[in-house]
Amino acid sequence: MKHEHRLKVGPVTFRVGSQWAAPVRQLAELYRDYPAADAVCDFTVRLEAEKPWRRWVRPSVAIRGDYMLPDAVPMALEHGLLAAEMGMNLQMALGYRRHLLLHASTVERDGRALLMTGLSGSGKSTLAALLGEAGWRLMGDEFALLDLDTGTLHPFPRAVSLKNQSVYVMEERAGPNRLGPWLKGTPKGAIRHFRPSRDAIERMSEPAAPALILFPRYGRDLEAAVRPVGPAEVFVRLTQASTNYVALGERAFDALTHLVTTVPALAIDYPSTEAALAQVEELWAK
Amino acid sequence: MAGPRYIADSADELKAVPLGGLVAIFHRPSGITHLLAPPAPQILEALASAPADEEVLLARIEERFDVEGGAEALVPRLAELEAAGLVRRA
Numbered sequence: 001m002k003h004e005h006r007l008k009v010g011p012v013t014f015r016v017g018s019q020w021a022a023p024v025r026q027l028a029e030l031y032r033d034y035p036a037a038d039a040v041c042d043f044t045v046r047l048e049a050e051k052p053w054r055r056w057v058r059p060s061v062a063i064r065g066d067y068m069l070p071d072a073v074p075m076a077l078e079h080g081l082l083a084a085e086m087g088m089n090l091q092m093a094l095g096y097r098r099h100l101l102l103h104a105s106t107v108e109r110d111g112r113a114l115l116m117t118g119l120s121g122s123g124k125s126t127l128a129a130l131l132g133e134a135g136w137r138l139m140g141d142e143f144a145l146l147d148l149d150t151g152t153l154h155p156f157p158r159a160v161s162l163k164n165q166s167v168y169v170m171e172e173r174a175g176p177n178r179l180g181p182w183l184k185g186t187p188k189g190a191i192r193h194f195r196p197s198r199d200a201i202e203r204m205s206e207p208a209a210p211a212l213i214l215f216p217r218y219g220r221d222l223e224a225a226v227r228p229v230g231p232a233e234v235f236v237r238l239t240q241a242s243t244n245y246v247a248l249g250e251r252a253f254d255a256l257t258h259l260v261t262t263v264p265a266l267a268i269d270y271p272s273t274e275a276a277l278a279q280v281e282e283l284w285a286k
Numbered sequence: 287m288a289g290p291r292y293i294a295d296s297a298d299e300l301k302a303v304p305l306g307g308l309v310a311i312f313h314r315p316s317g318i319t320h321l322l323a324p325p326a327p328q329i330l331e332a333l334a335s336a337p338a339d340e341e342v343l344l345a346r347i348e349e350r351f352d353v354e355g356g357a358e359a360l361v362p363r364l365a366e367l368e369a370a371g372l373v374r375r376a
Contacts, residue, residue: 230305239319245319253301257305260305
């Protein structure tokens with residue numbers, strides 16, 4: 001591959017390469033504070049022309065790598081950074097086996113972790129990014145890595161993909177230097193990537209013990225509300241939120257049943273980010 | 287006439303963890319996770335390595351657990367466990 005960038009995120013190393021300079025340059029800029037990875041990486045992502053001539057004519061990026069989805073739709077070159085991000089997500093979702101991978105965001109304070117999971121659009125990414133600017137350490141907005149031996153959560157602090165209004169909220173809180181370029185008209189809408197704080201990046205090898213599980217749900221018309229979630233429901237929701245639960249077999253069963261029987265879980269409804277931040281602080285203090 | 291006799295895998299083939307009122311079961315031979323409501327976990331326990339028809343099964347379970355509806359109530363649960371691969375005909 002002509003252009004290449006290697007990076008380490010938490011316990012995982014990636015090599016992202018492309019025939020085009022632009023997406024690799026954007027990726028290197030977005031991840032400029034991250035440590036470089038060794039020559040041999042866990043996963044390789046290749047951003048290649050869908051067909052040889054599509055390198056030049058209406059450039060079209062196909063996401064390829066160690067693990068691929070055969071039906072993945074190629075993307076426009078101007079969305080190459082998103083393609084790189086999606087490629088890294090894909091490697092994790094399809095190939096990662098070292099920890100139980102949960103589709104969840106995690107923040108930490110005083111050595112204890114808050115795990116948040118919910119459907120797409122629940123606001124867990126934005127909430128995690130906001131908490132990361134409000135006295136918490138952002139451990140990750142997309143994947144939580146549950147250690148099968150110790151039950152701790154490992155950070156995976158990738159850049160946070162923000163959509164629409166969330167972009168302005170984070171820009172106001174953290175300033176413009178932490179945001180990647182605008183990617184407009186993507187399959188996910190208008191997005192910008194948000195780089196976690198320097199502290200979150202420097203401490204990305206520090207795991208934390210889970211202390212609370214939240215299932216946030218955002219709705220402009222919702223009343224702020226909190227309700228307990230029983231361990232069986234938490235267990236089912238987390239198996240559904242995991243991409244490698246089945247592959248990891250009995251060790252995943254042990255780790256997940258231990259998590260849900262030892263860590264309290266609550267569902268929260270929130271109508272605004274301010275309400276959510278207040279709810280999280282109140283619940284955490286209990 | 288006695289009905290069909292059923293048997294479940296031995297206790298060391300299953301790992302059971304209570305989760306509130308339900309029980310999560312990891313079935314080692316298949317690697318499949320099941321979430322069971324009473325009286326299904328009790329049925330598995332009573333049939334572990336010990337075949338029984340419905341009447342005998344009921345007697346075994348009722349030593350420690352009340353089953354509403356008697357042996358009849360066990361029939362649909364047995365069918366579900368059989369379909370799930372946790373119980374088979376002896």
